[in-house]
Amino acid sequence: MANTSTRTLRLLSLLQTYRYWPGTQLAERLGISVRTLRRDIDRLRELGYPVEAQRGVDGGYQLTAGAVLPPLVVDDEEAVALAVGLQAAAQSAVEGLAESSVRVLAKVVQVMPPRLRRQVEALRAMTLPAGWNGPASPGLDPGVLTAVALACRDSEHLRFSYTAADDQHTNRHVEPHRLVSLGRRWYLVAYDLTRHDWRNFRVDRLTAPHGTGSRFRPRDLPAADAAEFVRTSLDNQPHLHQVEVLVDAPAAAVRERIGRWSTVEELDAEHCRVRMTTDSLDWPTMALGVLDADFRVLNPPELLEQIHSWGARFNRARA
Template sequence: MLETSARLLRLLSLLQTRPEWSGPELAERLDVSVRTVRRDVDKLRGLDYPVEVDLGPTGGYRLGAGAALPPLLLDDEEAVAVAVTLQTAAGSGGVGVAGLGEAAVRALVKLERILPSRLRRRVAAVPVSTVMPLRAMPTVDPTALVAVGAACRDRRVLDLDYTAHDGTVTRRRVEPHHLVSWGRRWYLLAHDLGRDDWRTLRLDRLRPRVGPDGLATGPRFVAREVPGGDPAAYVASKVADVRAAFRCRVRVAAPPDVVRERLWTDQARVDDLGDGTSRLHLAADHVDGAVIMLVGLGLEFVVESPDELGEALRALATRCRKAANGTSGGRVGAPAELG
């Protein structure tokens, strides 16, 4: 009896790690017969676990959505990873996902109550500090994030409504491939079936059309090869081309990887000039924002365009010299424009 109970827990754990398992795969992992797997699945169903069976040629077993969330089985590494991630989400307000910060706190409290002391010490050894973002960012509906993420995982065609930069709403039918978190925004990299081309869609601007269970109902598709092979790099190259009130170009005395790791905006593109330097294309709402981001890099750079950026930097340099020399003529504490 104890052996059977342990095997049921192992089976439940396996079903939680992948969208779908075949009977022979589960039998091999559990070191039992396919017939025993079928009996164990029936036992899980008897315990109200929503195990679904696809009887098609490529079908198998999968853990479906039930009326209640089944217990999750985590190994030591998974438990520590989840706890640290929840700490980060709780402190950052959810990294752009509406309501996620508060939900992360509740989940973290529950998890820490049941963590063994050895794991609690490991979590405590990973201090997480959060810096308040400089400006508010649009938040993503968590139900949309889940629906889109599940469609990417299950390779199901997704119907959605998308609001463009100018407010125009269009209906799209896409093959969702990857979710990418870039800067403090979420993006969906998808192949648009109506346009027969790749598109990078902001999650805060889309509304997925889903079934009663909150999941995509479209047919399955075969994954395509992402241009360049790197979803994150492709999204980064596209989001830098969005509309912005101010654009500039500078040459930075550092290689691209150094520049990218110091950027805290997604409105940028970095080109490798091949001699240890980079060309940074930056977009901002105003010249002041570009100045702050460039100075914040902590790297030497030369302005290539436009002239307005050079003027704003010279004005800032003048004020900084006055401040350093104690000769500023303005009233201390009075707000001042950068440009």
């Protein structure tokens, strides 16, 4: 018979599988008596798991919602499914979900045995995302993303190789602060120990990140938060497109559609101003297309030219 700790974990796993377990069936699955099962149930309750009992001939047990979220126990297949699902959620357009998914993914991968990590990587490599807006960032490696997330969480010095926009390769030694998902890209906000200043790094241009094992005391970021720091940094880059559009739609409706990737300013009840900073005009063109509203492009002129070009191509596609 398994020891008490192993048996308790097995019991917890079974309770998390089905909503309700008859007591006799649960005891049989564990190879123990009904009396021992009751003691194990009491042990789970002491650990904070809300297990309810139903008495009588058909009595049994079920795990219910509690005041706090206790640790979950998952098997190998569930762990792989969870990691793959979190990788997909990391590219989500839902407000706040991407960053949360990366934090959870870092926790899951950290405790995952190598054989399961290989399964996760194989599934990722052989799966093609079908979202209309493409992947979160070109060539983004989830292993890189989780390694950076762990260093941010643990306040651990991080070293990596970085390729700048001009293809210049440098080695960086930083104090990682936060990961930021902005538009379809991920950015690392960090204090560069060589340049003695705050920087943001595109994660898809970052390779071979590894923690040094050395911890640091976090510095104060010179911005309200990491997202604002990245936005300000991008706004100051002259090679990026500064998009400004007037939209004939309520600001709330526009924010619901594309607010995560833009700044939406309400002008009146039926009109708003949309601003975006982007290195490609493809995304603003697609975003404006899904608004289902009339709009007027103020800047840049290249965006208006692209929209006209796309419109002409769509017109040629008619039967």
